[in-house]
Amino acid sequence: MTRPRQGEQTAAGGRGGMPRLLRRFGRRAGAPVGAAPAEGPRTVLEDLSHRYLLRSSAVDESTVRDLLRDLPADARRPVVVVDVPPDAARNLGEELGTLLGRLSDGEPLAVRLVLSGAAAPAGEAGPLAQRLADAWRITLEAPDAAAVLTPGGLLYVSEPATPGGGWWRFVPDAAPEALGIRLPAPRWQRALARVPAGRVGACVARPVPAGMLLSPADAAAPRPGDPAYAAAAHPEKVSVLLGVPRAAPVPADDLATLLAGLPADARSSVRLVPADGREAVTLAEDVCDLLGTELEVTLGLPLSGDGTAEAAAESVRLLSTEGEFTWSPPLTALKCFPARDDGSRPEPEPTGWSLPGAPAGAGDEPALLLASGARAFAVRSGLWLGKDSAPPREIGRRPTDARALRVTVDSACLTGRERDAHLKGLAALLAELDAPARAHAEIAGPADAAPELVAELRKFAVRTGLAFAAPAETQTAETEVAGLREPGTPAAPLPAVTAAPVTTTGRAPAARPATASSPEPLPVVATTVRAETTAAVPLAGPLPDSASTVSTAESTPAVSRAACTPQAAPAVAVVPTVALTATGPLQSSAARPPATSPEPAPAEAPRTTVRAPAPAVAPAPAPLRPAPTGLSGERDRHAFRELAADIWEEHSGPVGQALIRLPALRSSGEEGANADLIAVRLYLSSGPDDPFGARALAADPDRLRPYAVCLASGLRRLPALRGTLIRAVPQPGIPDDVVPGAVLTCDAPLDVVHAEARGAAVPPDALVRYAIRPVTARRTSVLTRDGDGAGALFAAGTSFTVLARRERGDGSPARVLLAETPGGGGPFREPSAGALEKLDAAARRSAAGETPWPGRCTGPLRLYVPPAS
Numbered sequence: 001m002t003r004p005r006q007g008e009q010t011a012a013g014g015r016g017g018m019p020r021l022l023r024r025f026g027r028r029a030g031a032p033v034g035a036a037p038a039e040g041p042r043t044v045l046e047d048l049s050h051r052y053l054l055r056s057s058a059v060d061e062s063t064v065r066d067l068l069r070d071l072p073a074d075a076r077r078p079v080v081v082v083d084v085p086p087d088a089a090r091n092l093g094e095e096l097g098t099l100l101g102r103l104s105d106g107e108p109l110a111v112r113l114v115l116s117g118a119a120a121p122a123g124e125a126g127p128l129a130q131r132l133a134d135a136w137r138i139t140l141e142a143p144d145a146a147a148v149l150t151p152g153g154l155l156y157v158s159e160p161a162t163p164g165g166g167w168w169r170f171v172p173d174a175a176p177e178a179l180g181i182r183l184p185a186p187r188w189q190r191a192l193a194r195v196p197a198g199r200v201g202a203c204v205a206r207p208v209p210a211g212m213l214l215s216p217a218d219a220a221a222p223r224p225g226d227p228a229y230a231a232a233a234h235p236e237k238v239s240v241l242l243g244v245p246r247a248a249p250v251p252a253d254d255l256a257t258l259l260a261g262l263p264a265d266a267r268s269s270v271r272l273v274p275a276d277g278r279e280a281v282t283l284a285e286d287v288c289d290l291l292g293t294e295l296e297v298t299l300g301l302p303l304s305g306d307g308t309a310e311a312a313a314e315s316v317r318l319l320s321t322e323g324e325f326t327w328s329p330p331l332t333a334l335k336c337f338p339a340r341d342d343g344s345r346p347e348p349e350p351t352g353w354s355l356p357g358a359p360a361g362a363g364d365e366p367a368l369l370l371a372s373g374a375r376a377f378a379v380r381s382g383l384w385l386g387k388d389s390a391p392p393r394e395i396g397r398r399p400t401d402a403r404a405l406r407v408t409v410d411s412a413c414l415t416g417r418e419r420d421a422h423l424k425g426l427a428a429l430l431a432e433l434d435a436p437a438r439a440h441a442e443i444a445g446p447a448d449a450a451p452e453l454v455a456e457l458r459k460f461a462v463r464t465g466l467a468f469a470a471p472a473e474t475q476t477a478e479t480e481v482a483g484l485r486e487p488g489t490p491a492a493p494l495p496a497v498t499a500a501p502v503t504t505t506g507r508a509p510a511a512r513p514a515t516a517s518s519p520e521p522l523p524v525v526a527t528t529v530r531a532e533t534t535a536a537v538p539l540a541g542p543l544p545d546s547a548s549t550v551s552t553a554e555s556t557p558a559v560s561r562a563a564c565t566p567q568a569a570p571a572v573a574v575v576p577t578v579a580l581t582a583t584g585p586l587q588s589s590a591a592r593p594p595a596t597s598p599e600p601a602p603a604e605a606p607r608t609t610v611r612a613p614a615p616a617v618a619p620a621p622a623p624l625r626p627a628p629t630g631l632s633g634e635r636d637r638h639a640f641r642e643l644a645a646d647i648w649e650e651h652s653g654p655v656g657q658a659l660i661r662l663p664a665l666r667s668s669g670e671e672g673a674n675a676d677l678i679a680v681r682l683y684l685s686s687g688p689d690d691p692f693g694a695r696a697l698a699a700d701p702d703r704l705r706p707y708a709v710c711l712a713s714g715l716r717r718l719p720a721l722r723g724t725l726i727r728a729v730p731q732p733g734i735p736d737d738v739v740p741g742a743v744l745t746c747d748a749p750l751d752v753v754h755a756e757a758r759g760a761a762v763p764p765d766a767l768v769r770y771a772i773r774p775v776t777a778r779r780t781s782v783l784t785r786d787g788d789g790a791g792a793l794f795a796a797g798t799s800f801t802v803l804a805r806r807e808r809g810d811g812s813p814a815r816v817l818l819a820e821t822p823g824g825g826g827p828f829r830e831p832s833a834g835a836l837e838k839l840d841a842a843a844r845r846s847a848a849g850e851t852p853w854p855g856r857c858t859g860p861l862r863l864y865v866p867p868a869s
Contacts, residue, residue: 040087040088040090041056041057041058041085041087041088042056042057042088042090042091043055043056043057043084043088043089043090043091043092043094043095044056044057044095045095045099046065048065048068048069049073050073050074050075050077050078050079051068051069051071051073051078051079051081052078052079052080052081052099053065053068053081053083054080054081054082054083054084054092054095054096054099055083055084055088056083056084056085056087056088057088058087058088062083064081064083064149067149067150067151068081068149070151070152070153070304071112071149071153071155072153072184073112075106075108076108076109077108077109077110077111077112078103078108078111078112079111079112079114080096080099080100080103080111080112080113080114080115081114081149082096082113082114082115100132100136100138101136103138104136104137104138107138108138108139109139110138110139110140110141110169111138111139111140111141112140112141112142112155112183113129113132113140113141113142114142114143114147114149114155115128115129115142115143115147116143116145116146116147117143117144117145117146117161118132118140118142118143118144119142119143119144119161119165119167119168119170119176120144120145120161121144121161121162127142127144127168127170127176128142129142129168129170129176130170130176132170133170133171133172134172134173137172138172139169139170139171139172140169140170141167141168141169141170141179141183142167142168142170143155143157143166143167143168144157144160144161144162144165144166144167144168145157145158145159145160145161145165145166146158146159148209148224148229150209150229150233150304151230151232151303151304152232152233152304153184153304154182154183154184154209154233155167155182155183155184156181156182156183156209157181158181158207158224160181164178164193165178165181166178166179166180166181166182166183167179167180167181167182167183180193181193181207182209182233186233186234186235186236187235187236188211188236188237188238188265188266188269191262191263191265191266191649192207192211192212192238192262192263192266194263194649195212195261195262195263195266195653197212199217200214200254200257200258200261201251201253201254201257202216202217202251202254203215203216203217203250203251203254203255203258204216204217204219205258206221206222208222208228208229208231208241209229209231209233210228210231210232210233210234210239210241210273210302211233211238211239211240211241212238212239212240212241212258213228213240213241213244213275214240214241214242214243214250214254214255214258215241215242215243215244215247215250215275215276216243216244216247216248216250218247218248219243219244219247219248220244222244226244226323227244227245227275227301227319227323227325228241228244228275230301230303231273231275231301231302231303232302232303232304232314233304234271234302234314236269237269237270237271237296238262238266238269238270238271239270239271239272239273239302240255240258240259240270240271240272240273241273241274241275242255242272242273242274242275242276242278242280242283243274243275243276243278244275244276244323245275245276245277245319245320245321245322245323246321246322246323247276249276249278249283250276250283252283252286252287252290253290253660255272255283255287256287256290256291256660257657257660259287259291259295259656260291260653260655260656260657260659260660261653261654261656261657262653262656263649263652263653264648264649264652265649267652267656270295270296271295271296271297271298271333272284272287272295272296272297272298273297273298273301273302274297274298274299274300274301274319275301275319276319276321277318277319277320277321277322277323277402278321279299279380279399279400280297280298281297281299281334281336281348281380281399282399283297284297284334284336285336285337285338285339285345285348288336288337288338288339289338289339290660290663291338291656291659291660292338292659292663292666293338294335294336294337294338295335295336296333296334296335296336296351297333297334297335297336298316298332298333298352299316299318299329299331299332299333299334299380299400300316300317300318300319300328300329300332300400301316301317301318301319301325302314302315302316302332303315303316303317315328315354316328316329316332316333316352316354317436318400318402319402320402320403321402324402325436326402326403326436326440327402327405327436327437327439327440327441328354328433328434328436328437329354329378329380329382329400329405329437330353330354330355330366330378330382330383330405330433330437331350331352331353331355331366331378331379331380332352332353332354333350333351333352333353334348334349334350334351334380335348335349335350335351336348337349347393347396350365350366350378353366353378354378355367355368355376355378356368356429356432356433357429357432358378365377366378368429370385370422370425370426370429371421371425372418372421372422372424372425373387373418374386374387374413374418374422374425374426375387375388375389376425376426376429377390377391379391379395379396379398380396380397380398380399380400381395381398381399381400381401381405381406381408382400382404382405382406382407382408382441383405383406383407383408383429384396384407384408384410385407385408385409385410385413385422385426386409386410386412386413387410387412387413388410388412395408403440404440404441404442404467404469405433405437405440405441405442406442406444406469407426407430407441407442407443407444407466408443408444408445408446409422409423409426409443409444409445409446409457410446411445411446411448411449411450411453414445414449414453414456414457415453419456423460427460427464430464430466441466441467442461442466442467442468442469443457443460443461443466443467443468443469444457444468444469445457626797627708627712627747627795627796627797628705628708628709628711628712628713628796629712629795629797630712630713630716631672631676631713631716632672632675632676632709632710632712632713632714633709635706636706636709636710636713637672637675637676637706637710639706640675640679640706640707640709640710641675643703643704643706643707644678644679644682644692644707647682648678651678651681651682651685652674652678654681654783654784655674655677655678655681655783656674658677658782658783659673659674659677661782662782665677665717665718665782666717672713673714673717675710675714676710676711676713676714676716676717677714677717677783678710678714679707679710679711679713679714680711680714680715680718680780680783680793681783682707682711683711683749683793684751684780684783684791684793684856687856688856688859692704692707694748694749694859695748697711697747697748697749697796698747698748708796711749711796712795712796715749715778715793715795716778716795718778718779718780718782718783718793719778719779719782720776720777720778720779721754721774721777721778721779721792722774723754723755723756723757723774724754724755724756724771724772724773724838724839724842724843725752725753725754725755725771725772725773725774725777725792726752726753726755726762726763726769726770726771726772726842726843726857727750727751727752727753727769727770727772727857727858727859727861728763728764728767728768728769728770728853728857728858729767729768729770729858729859729860729861730766730767730768730858730859731767731768731814731860733768733807733808733814734768734805734807734814734816738802738805738816739802739805740802740803740804740805741801741802742801742802743799743800743801743802743821744799744800744802744818744861745797745798745799745800745861746794746796746797746798746861747796747797748796749793749794749795749796750793750794750796750798750861751791751792751793751854751856751857752772752777752791752792752793752794752857753790753791753792753853753854753857754779754790754791754792755771755842755843755845756842757789757790758790759790759851760790760851761790761851761852761853761854761857762845762846762851762853763813763853763857763858764853765813766813767813767853767858768813768814768815768816769813769814769815769816769843770815770816770818770843770861771815771816771817771818771839771840771842771843772800772818772819772820773817773818773819773820773831773835773839774792774794774820775820775822776794776795776798776820776823777792777793777794777820778792778793778794778795779791779792780792780793791854794820798820798821798823799820799821799823800818800819800820800821800861801818801819801820801821802816802817802818803817803818803819803830803831803836803839804816804817804836804840805817806840806843812844813843813844815840815843815844817836817839817840817843819831
């Protein structure tokens with residue numbers, strides 16, 4: 001579509017037909033066009049190579065400028081950040097209009113407009129960003145609430161104006177498209193959006209830029225400027241941040257519950273990140289035991305490097321329990337493992353380190369060979385220097401301490417003629433560490449060091465400017481959970497956040513005073529902190545009641561592309577924002593489609609109720625195929641996942657939670673248990689005519705065989721059930737061929753109700769009731785969220801012998817008494833008269849006032865073998 005260029009005129013009423021607007025942003029309605037502008041700050045534009053900053057002329061040093069350079073941008077995708085306080089907004093419309101006009105001439109793929117609330121709903125006029133996109137015929141990406149500019153180039157919206165919102169893409173004359181709360185969107189964002197935030201045991205899960213934060217329920221929600229906002233967002237890994245400073249620790253059960261509820265795509269790439277100042281290795285190992293899987297854990301808070309958010313540019317900083325950043329550990333991340341069957345536990349495996357000169361690739365280890373022949377290892381507590389191929393276990397298991405980087409020297413390096421060479425190499429290595437690590441380094445000898453060796457080490461500490469730690473008893477793994485010691489070395493505090501929810505910080509190492517503020521600030525950009533930042537600068541946005549117009553520069557004789565006047569901010573916005581409405585004829589913009597909330601995992605399988613069923617006749621039976629038995633194999637599970645790829649995530653979370661509650665369900669392994677139990681839950685949530693329902697299994701056994709194999713294998717993992725089980729058949733009476741001695745077989749898994757269970761439903765009297773004495777029935781309620789319920793299931797191919805039939809009469813429903821036929825050709829023993837009477841009594845229960853009968857437990861059983869004559 002061709003748009004009007006500068007200098008072109010269009011007919012009134014056409015696409016570009018609107019009167020040329022001479023009023024500019026900041027001039028009150030009715031003000032003379034030639035009136036002189038008021039004195040004071042004004043909006044100025046900075047061009048930073050496809051990154052454009054609109055700021056106040058009174059602020060020469062903008063901390064937003066530093067963070068703006070991190071944003072990905074090029075000629076096809078420029079970025080515009082609006083960081084203007086109210087006292088400088090009088091010409092904001094002119095500058096923004098001129099800039100958008102210039103950018104539209106370049107026909108970019110999309111312009112990223114970082115203006116808080118620009119995408120918020122605004123009544124019939126529509127969002128500001130939509131009107132700007134229609135007016136300038138360009139694609140815009142804008143936030144619907146307060147925008148957060150984070151180090152590393154990630155744009156974030158902490159409290160979207162609409163569920164499922166955050167960032168939106170606006171195309172001229174088209175419906176807006178939701179992009180999520182992070183931009184650019186990490187690979188895991190779509191999967192994580194399906195995880196509902198909220199209460200998890202004694203904790204609360206909340207979204208943060210890097211992924212999710214799990215913190216105690218009584219802790220305050222994080223804000224820009226808190227450590228949770230400083231954590232770097234990894235493009236491939238979901239970071240689950242643990243806790244907040246000055247709060248109670250996160251329980252392992254709650255963390256395991258959260259992880260089990262994540263979609264498989266997100267859960268497979270999780271990394272645990274301590275955000276409360278406590279090392280999380282022991283917690284990670286406890287969760288590994290609960291989940292039966294490996295987990296990666298960082299030893300501190302990952303922070304983005306300069307200019308990029310790639311993993312290679314990350315640095316890790318430790319955090320004290322008071323929320324103060326301290327030093328960067330040489331060992332940055334570990335992979336933890338669950339305990340073995342014999343109770344022993346594999347040692348955590350290093351997965352990341354920043355030891356100067358040490359290789360960091362596949363098959364490498366966090367160690368550096370010094371010229372003296374000694375080896376320096378990065379360990380959790382800091383560094384270990386020795387001659388062995390690995391540090392002693394007690395050294396490797398010593399936890400990190402935010403107070404000090406512990407450098408431990410083995411006795412072998414303190415004796416002999418090579419002692420000076422070893423210490424010289426150590427001094428050179430320490431000199432290459434970053435400044436915070438050197439400032440927090442302390443040196444210690446082994447606990448068994450002789451006094452003369454301690455004296456030599458003390459001299460070395462004094463000469464090299466290190467703190468000296470007297471040898472002490474080795475801290476063992478059992479004492480790790482005690483937490484970190486109180487910080488003894490001063491550290492730069494994390495910046496506090498002002499009352500306004502919009503703050504900006506930069507990389508400057510010294511504090512800067514606030515340069516612009518307002519009694520009623522209107523936040524435009526919120527930025528999180530870098531570890532070395534020591535101040536937060538509150539910013540304010542344009543006043544909502546200032547009459548204004550966004551247009552092209554007055555000196556250009558061109559048709560204006562938009563006439564926009566600010567009005568009160570929409571009520572749905574989290575904070576007051578600039579709302580612009582059109583005063584000229586703009587092109588119609590589509591209304592925002594209703595946004596959907598994140599899809600929660602279903603608590604239990606959906607159920608239908610049968611109240612007055614119509615009589616039904618079972619279809620003529622087809623030859624029965626042997627039902628799958630035994631445990632599934634890897635090929636079966638892979639094929640099943642391909643079949644159920646579209647709905648796999650819907651069931652993965654609830655199954656993971658069931659595995660946490662009942663670890664015995666894993667049986668032969670986590671991977672097999674997960675797929676097998678997903679098959680069971682998929683069957684329980686499918687209606688008879690659904691693609692994975694009972695009729696599909698019977699009608700298309702070849703295509704669905706991988707599903708059937710996993711389903712049978714999953715049932716074997718569930719606990720067996722004893723008692724009386726009830727099935728209902730929609731018949732006016734008992735079929736003539738259902739006589740004592742006949743054998744009935746189900747050609748698909750058979751749903752039944754445990755009659756003795758609390759709150760168990762009873763079939764309506766209009767249905768024929770089948771009362772079954774089971775042998776291999778499985779309790780399916782373990783797959784519901786609360787682990788309670790009366791549901792049970794027989795595997796496909798299970799056979800039942802008819803014991804007796806009771807016709808309708810005396811107000812009692814018709815009923816058939818069955819006993820499960822033993823598998824494997826074993827002898828069938830008919831129950832005693834007393835057991836038979838108990839079975840019949842359960843089948844005669846009244847349905848009045850009871851729980852509605854589930855429709856999936858209604859349907860015929862297949863006649864398989866006639867009784868012997």
